[in-house]
Amino acid sequence: MNKNLAKEAIVKLKAYKKVVDKELGLFFARQLDECKDIDETACAAISALEDFSLRGGKRIRAALIYYGFLCFSKEKPGKDLLRASMAMELVQSFLLIHDDIVDRDELRRGEDTVHKIFEKMGEKKFSFGKNIKEKEHFGRSAAILVGDVCVALANMALAEVKFENKTRASYELNRVIRNTTFGQIIDSESSYCEIVPESTLQKTLKIYRLKTAAYTIEVPLRIGAVLAGATNREIDKIKSYAEPLGIAFNIQDDILGLFGKKEKFGKPTGSDLKEGKKTLLLLKALELATKEEGAFIMKNLGARNMSEKTVNRIKEIMLKTGAYDYCVNYAKDLILDSKKIISRQNYREKGKSFILGISDYLLEREC
């Protein structure tokens, strides 16, 4: 591992976050200005989106569009590249807002999810406030619609930039929205399905590929490459290293969701267990556990009111059986494989060192 490259990539990522967040702020300010003439409720929706989008997040996806472009183009990156990459963050807000409804999460990036925000707002503003069912319906409905506004904004932002290949970028962006959503549908269905050893594992890896590998790593790099005018061969090559990198990222997310520090991760510990998610970590623990341990996990998996004690007991089983170590090492191996392939690419230095640096950073991420 190259600690310096990781450090440099983090510095670059932070610098990028600063400028893209400024651009997001300007974008939302223009939107607010346009919506002032429409209605105060429209403005409230835009403000909610701005708060949500700017409250946190590392901007890895957007940065990968930016540095993906720099892998293939010697052009100086300008405002248009910044804006095109910003669209990815709007897509991210859209997907997160709807995911949180589906997963019934109440916290995101350490604060209320959007449906929770509107639930509380409705409770104060309207007479149904005491009726829990109505309150929940109101919050959820507002969040569905605010999410829909956000995907429209993402497409508007991309339509405004000046790039010859922007329609192809738009196609890539919307195809990955489609596929990520497929991943989410499969994911939320699989919570209800029984575990069948090999087939459940295959399903889990498919969800990782759709929801994370393609969406978080591969397609942002593809969009950058498309905008830079890379060849189809170059664009299609990206998958070879982006997919293992993305799967590793997902496995790490699962680990951090249970073993990470809550204040760093921004989501309550153990929500995957409570939602009944079949993570690789869980499947591996079940594979390696004793009969009693396995029965204990299965008895509690999917219990929305799971106690901290039960969560801790399952964590112990994951550590004791070696499932935890297996997943940590598997993610590490995937990242090392990716790095080898990235190193062989004939990319321009600025882009390549960032992607390699991000890979090194993933080797030791804590949030």
Place this chain on the structure above:
Amino acid sequence: MNKNLAKEAIVKLKAYKKVVDKELGLFFARQLDECKDIDETACAAISALEDFSLRGGKRIRAALIYYGFLCFSKEKPGKDLLRASMAMELVQSFLLIHDDIVDRDELRRGEDTVHKIFEKMGEKKFSFGKNIKEKEHFGRSAAILVGDVCVALANMALAEVKFENKTRASYELNRVIRNTTFGQIIDSESSYCEIVPESTLQKTLKIYRLKTAAYTIEVPLRIGAVLAGATNREIDKIKSYAEPLGIAFNIQDDILGLFGKKEKFGKPTGSDLKEGKKTLLLLKALELATKEEGAFIMKNLGARNMSEKTVNRIKEIMLKTGAYDYCVNYAKDLILDSKKIISRQNYREKGKSFILGISDYLLEREC
């Protein structure tokens, strides 16, 4: 009114529906083919969208893109125009699927809404079937996500066509998604608000402008004009007649939702009353009603379990007070105003006669 022009427009609309539905069928077949490699659940989502999109609908919006193009271009309309206009129907499915969740409607175009379809599917397939809360959550979640897939498909379809101005069309399409969704947010909020005579009326008209006038008439015509390469002046002029036409369309929808034949309209009678919607028809009835009649309406408005007897009593009040006649005539006047403006436009004959014919058709629509 020109009955012949109306008749001709309906013949053209039906012919257009036939070809655009065939195109939609081909589009979904290609999507299914692509998604076969992804997952069976992805295929199920695509099939659900295909069934929903093709189960009915008049295709007015998509046809207005098509004939809007023909107002400004002498080019023979080809496959690409058909595909671009088809994207509008995908947007329509997306918006309807989410609207039905928000409005808690169970019927759409005479059949189950998408969230109901998935609710029933989940009930059969998974063990939570007996738990109503879980079943509802599953159906709703699936419908949120299937809707999201659909908006991505609409943007993918538009990105694929060959038109010089297609990015501007994409901008228009996504801006109208944003604004229609704003209309829906304002609409669903206003159900919970008390009625304040003048300000509620203004809000209702604003919702009509956003949710129907812009979305159903103005923007489809604008997109057609953009694709045909019309001037900005020509594009901006569209609003002058499209807005009154669209408001009339919305007022008629409200009337048909209460007084129309259920089997033609495809939604249960009185759902606006049950949802507490402040339609122009309702506001006018309240304005003209006696104290007792007004109190009767207000006591029942928004009652989700409203009896047929109560619905009928409110309908009687609407007729007796003249609110019904007022709305019918108001819509008629708006349409006649629009027609005068359309007649003055220097449009090519093929496009113009269709828009005039559709206006004439609206004068006597029954569904």
